[in-house]
Every structure is written in C-alpha cells, then in structure tokens.
Amino acid sequence: MGIRAAIERKIKVLEVYEDSALVIYQLKGEWETRDPKLVNYRRLVLELIEEFDDITFCYLPRDENQMADALATLASMIKAPAHCCNIEEEEEKDDHPWYQGILRYMKSREYPNQATENDKRTLRRLASDYVLDGEILYKRRKDQVLLRCVDAVEAKQILEEVHEGVCGTHANGHGCYWADLTKGI
Template sequence: MGLRAAIERGIRTLKVYGGSALVIYQLRGEWETRNPKLINYRKVFFGLLKKFDDIIFNYIPRDENQMADALATLASIIRVNKEKKMRPIQMSIFKAPASCCNIEEEEKDDNPWYQDILRYVRDRKYPEQATKNDKRTLRRLACNYVFDGNILYKKRKEQVLLRCVDAVEAKLILEEVHEGVCGTNTNGFTMARQIMRFGYYWSTMEGDCINYAKKCHKCQIYRDKIHVPPSPLHVITSPWPFSI
C-alpha cells in the first residue's frame, strides 16, 4: 500500500524503512523467499519496482522504530477526507514514557529499623548519644549483617543472605504473600518462613505476620474454628432394629 501511494503521487526515488528484518532482507534479495504465501507478494512487489528509478530498503530495529509505530497508530484512528487538506501534526517527544506520569510516588521510610546497623556496617559510625553498652550491642548485631551494592543483608546461620526491607516494603510483601496472586492465606508462622524463603527479612517479621493474619477478614470467616467452646453430644440411636 505504501509503494502504490508513492506511485500515485509520482514519486520516482524512494527510501523505505522497515521494522521486519525478514521482509527487508527478502526484498533486497539477500534472503531467499520459501514461504508460498510470500512468493505471490514478492512477485507483486517486483512488478511495482519497475515504476521507480531508485529505491533503497533499510532495516530499523524495533527499539529505534518508535516514531513509525506512533504514526501507524495515528493513521489507524484518524479518517482523512480527500476533499480537505490535512493539517500538519505537531508531536512532542518526552524523555520518559507517558505512563510514568500516572504512577504515584512511592512512600519511603526515612527511618528504617536497620538505620543504625547500616551506618555502622557502611561507615563504622555510631549513632549520636550512644552509650558504651549501646555501642557494644551494635557491634554484636552488626556481625550478622553484610553490606553489598547499597543493600543491607541479614546473614543466617547457613550463610544465606536475606535482604533487609523497611516498613513500607514489608507491608507490600505481607499483602502479596498472604493474599496476592499466589497467596494461600496461611497463618503467621508459615508466612514468616515463606518470606524468609523468598529472601526478605525485617526485625519484627514474625510478629507482623501473626498480626496480619489475625486481621485478615477472609481468614476469620473461612478458617477452621479450632477454639470453639465445647457443646454437649447428642446420642443418636441406630434405626436398624426398627427397619423391619
């Protein structure tokens, strides 16, 4: 359709840019066309080539073909009246995708629970107004943490590193593990083990998991009621002797 539109406008010299390497290299003759469906298109194409004095085919990767995709999208949604002239289209190019403008800013925890440990492991500095006992406790706790790539990790006994997360990230992890896409609405202890298996850690993890499971509405309704008060048993006689 593009070649025929160029022929209607009397264009004799043309540069063609395509995002499909298969089509471009086949039209250049560098690749052989074996698909029976494409052979007929190739014959029609070479028939149209005779009406051009010079035509060049260039391949553009899809990452560099964003402008062509935008123009193709506009062409599919706009109806042009042949009797009226088409006004020029003004387009603006932004540094970031438009979808990023709709994303709300994420909350940040300015004072995470591991702030003092991170400062000591990274800079070997103690918090202000720290006593000798506080410094000794901080040194003992810091032995179980590793700082790598601007991220603090908790080192377990089996030398497995767990990424330390703040309160905001911990809330998101609790929601995803308990009732997310793959959530199973497990109890607090099982949630804590799952989170550690996934590679995350925070100091109050087990208590937060238990409290989160207690406040879950679905768990309170559908979970087995193991703490129901006892009720008297009612003896039911067998009806077999009276069946005759």
Template sequence: MVEYEAYVMSLRAALGREIKVLKVYGDSSLVVYQLLGEWKTNDLKLVEYRNLMLELFKEFEEVTFTYFPREKNQMTKSLATLAAMFQASKRADVMPILMEVYKILEHYYILEEEVDGRPWYHDIFQYIKYETYPQRASEIEKRTIRRMVVGYILDGGILYKRDRDQVLLRFIDAREAKTIIEEVHSGICETHENGLSMARKIM
C-alpha cells in the first residue's frame, strides 16, 4: 500500500508540472503488473488505490509502465537514503548534488581491511584461548587486554561478548562484515529503509 501511495504522489506531482506523456519505471512487480491489468487483487485498499490511479491516468495523453528489478534500481535507493538524511523547506536553497560512480560499494570504504590476515580482535582471541600477549606488548597494553576480556566467551572457536542485556554479540571479521552489509543493501534482505534503520538491522 505504501508503494501505491508513492505512485499516486508521483502522478499528482507530474500533473502539477503539466506533464502529458509519462514513462513510469517501477521496481514493484506487484504494483506494475496490477496497473497493467496482468495481475488482479482482492484487497479492497489496493483496489481503491488502483482505481484512483486509473482516474489520474486519464489526465495524461500517454502513460507507459516498465518493470525495473530492484537489484538494478540503485539510483532510487540512493535518493531514498539521501531524502531520509535531511529536511528541506520551500524557502531553503538546496545546493546541487554531485554524484560519482565508484567501482565498489560505498560501505566497503568504512571497513578496515585485515592486511596481515588476522581479524581485528586477534589479540583478545589469543589471550582468551592461549593466555598469550602480542609480541613486544607493554605492561600497560597487557593490563588493557586483561581488563577487556571480562565478559568475553569463546565457544567452538567463535568469540562472543555478553552485553548488558545478556545477549551474546558475535565477533566478525572484515570478510563477514562485507557479506552482511551487502546482503542488507542488495541481497535477500534488500530494503529501502533509511540509514538508521539499516544500521540497526545490520547490528
């Protein structure tokens, strides 16, 4: 239903600009194919939205619909995330936005690569499992490690930390972090949520 509302708002915005020929690219197969008449729905709310849109179509000279898979609709995701990040009023001057295309996903840049092949929690893991310290570790660094390991649990080679709610938080390396973030952004968990909601989902 939320997607139908977005379509209605877009159609009204187009009419407000006196647009007569409209090409619609949608990433919701449900909405697109229902509007094309290829799929039917018995949901009364969706039927009402569809009927409203059909009435709006009459104001245009031509309207065409094309289904665009979500995994290829990266621009919409980017703009949706950007729109959720700030508020603008009619009186505010919004500066032009410069967009660049990178070869890898942007969130990969915030991950620290493990150039030595060891995860970032290697020293903690080694102390809990073998009670050993890093080479050339000072006495202050050793005390810091001993203090940090309180509440840590090693189970089957996997390191956990117990949080205040007694939930076990699993430690992951950069490779696993990339997989998780990629799945949330464009995999089976794909979503159009804002940045804060996505961060919570990843956590």
C-alpha cells in the first residue's frame, strides 16, 4: 500500500513485509546504512513512521514471497510487442470489471438485476471477504493482507510494466520493494 497511503488512510498499526534482510535491518536500526542514496530514504521513512502508533518491519524470505514470484513468472510467460501502448493516453476503461457486482453491493447494498435469492445470498457471502476504501475495492486474504481489485485494463498495464522491468528484475529480491515504496511515499 505504501507508507504514505497508510498514513492518508489514518492507519495506526502497520506491518511492513520485505524480502530483503538488508532493508529490514537497516530500517530497524540493527544494521548501518552506508549507501548515500539510502541514507536519505531511510531518514524519510523514519520521519513518516512517527505517524503510526505501532509499526513493525518484518523480513519475509524470498522463497516465501509467493505473490512476487507468481507475478514474475506470469510476466515471463507473456510475449509483449516491442512497443507498448500507454493505457492512460488511450483513456481505456473497463466499464464491466469482474468485481462490479461486489463493488455495487458494498457501496449501496444493491443487487444485480434478475438476482435470485441464492445469488443474493452468495453475493453477501462473497462481500464479507472484501473491503471498500473510498472507490477502491480490496480482497482480504486469510492472512488479512489486502489485495487491490483491478479491472482488465489495469491488469494489462501492470503486466506490461512487470514485463518491461519497471520494477527491475526480481533476481535481486528488493527491486520492486523500492519502486513500490517510492511511488507510495
């Protein structure tokens, strides 16, 4: 979600997971930060975490970081053209995302037209696993991690960015972490 995004949402207790022991132990102050580029970054993060009542930095070994591995594997399987379209410029929009019924129910407690009683019951059950934050819908995993729901256009853009290496190769274990945090901060 990014530290600034968590602050904007007035979250007071936060757990941060990272698959780079170096980053975690530097943020915890257990290891010295020597890289000049990271010294200022660490200072900024330490200022931002003052906004939280409790914040925990947790090392998550790379082999347990299944989501990043799954995205990297998926991206490597896609053959992207040499040029990629910029979705924002084309102003494409998915008017019927897969989660439209859940989003509508979460916003206004309205059911889709022609929904049977069984459909309504199923929708209520499904909705209990989702969280609505403003206009953004999240799926809550069993471990309470929130996954942002994206439509087909956003999914395409994410896959293209991963394939292009916007986050760098995942081989170094923390390329995407730094890219995500700098966007979130």
